[in-house]
Amino acid sequence: MKIKFMGAARTVTGSCYILETNGHRFAVDCGMHQGNAEIEKRNWDVDIYEPGKIDFFLITHAHIDHSGLLPRMVQKGFNGQIYTTVPTRDLLEILLLDSAHIQEMEAQWKTKKHLRSGEKNIKPLYTQKDAEATFPMFKVISYDETFEPSPGVKVKFKDAGHILGASLIELWIEENEVTVKLVFSGDIGRPAQLMMEEPSIVDAADFLFLESTYGNRDHKNEDDSLNELAEAIAYSYGNKEKVIIPAFAVERTQEMMYCLYLLSKDGRLPPDMPVYLDSPLAIKATEIFRHHTKYLDEETRELIKKGEDPLYLPQLHFTPTTEESIAINNVPGPAIVISASGMADAGRIKHHLKHNIWREGASVVFVGFQAQGTTGRKIVDGAKKVRLFNEEIAVKARVFTINGFSAHAGQSQILEWLSHFQTRDMQVFLIHGEYSAQQLLAGLIKERFGFKVLIPGYLEETTLEPGRVLKREEYPERAAPRIDWNYILEDISARYARLKERRSYLESKPWVEQTEIRDRLLELDRVLMEINSEI
């Protein structure tokens, strides 16, 4: 049996693992690659997945980094079944359409830019039509039910306690009359998370594919996180400014609403401070949460039974239309705005940041993981300025980074979950994490449990047999194409030399033009200084 790591290998996005066994070929997850332009190129280059030769997909949960390439696979010839839970399917029907819409808008925008420079139309990664073509392929299954999608492959989904309908997957593969058990952790939930059950316990596997997003740290405790949120609210309410919360539309937004409900019960949310849920997608996702209460944890179900509604506040406003969204920034005074995307890279949140991040007294509250290269990560890392809609904007608002709300298990919670495994000779593969976090976690796992641990690279292919890993093939040229630094640096030097040669022309230009050129050069100088201080 062979496994190929198509993404989330030493990174957190693009989860997809292709398995080949007994002449069958199938995959666990089909995530979109997110990050800088170089990483996102991988979404276009899907021929290496050979979509037409994938028999079926098993999808752990609805997050786009685990499912967002499904329409692309369908467009490129995938024609099998997609197994997942009912809430995951329902969430994916809105999330994939939304993702397709974003792709279409982006292509439109790029086309406009390209046409101006005389180039041709840009096609979107996939369209809403491609997304719709994906829906009939879903085949829903229940938690804890074993099924056999192809002969010799048995599968069971279990509650991962991560987001609504999220699963971890147990797989039993029979090859040459020997059965090997694989476990894919999916994303493991944080045990004390609001609304979600605890992650299911698994006690045996030959090969475990374990997420490691928070392999290097623990979350703060839940009460501290709620207090920090209350602090942000009190701070901006006192300053008559806004609290901006970038949040993923699914799960995090609903959890934030639940938190505001708790603060409101506690008298810590001023009743005259409006709360805007400014994301059409989050509004739809909230409906799906209401529809699938049976998948929520017992505490929440009890609350609902008593007639309480933890996803409702008297001062809550839904703003599905663009006009309503724009209007929020014309209303003076304090308010809380929850909007997407969670990493502040797309969507309406960028407008809210543009209007508020330069205002002293405002707050920006990050409640989710911020991947490398995103606007959110830059702000969290303390950037003094950020670029939004091609404009440099000063960061004057107070920035809160509240880690306690994560939907992922923290380091000690991952280790706790791992402690239930009884198979001593289990081979662990760390996936879905940044390399430094994975190395740290690998050390702890070896030390504490004695399990063998590997950290596969992007596109690595590994042959598995009971009790051992047979061969690891890496493709470093393809996984990380060499960057020609010599060429780039020489080119910059040559241009700079040319500019110096032409200084007298520069000085002969009208004064206003000279000041403009000066400002552009100062900007360049600042960028070079930044790069030098970062490396």
Ligand SMILES: [Zn+2]
């Ligand atoms: Zn997830």
Ligand SMILES: [Zn+2]
């Ligand atoms: Zn994930």
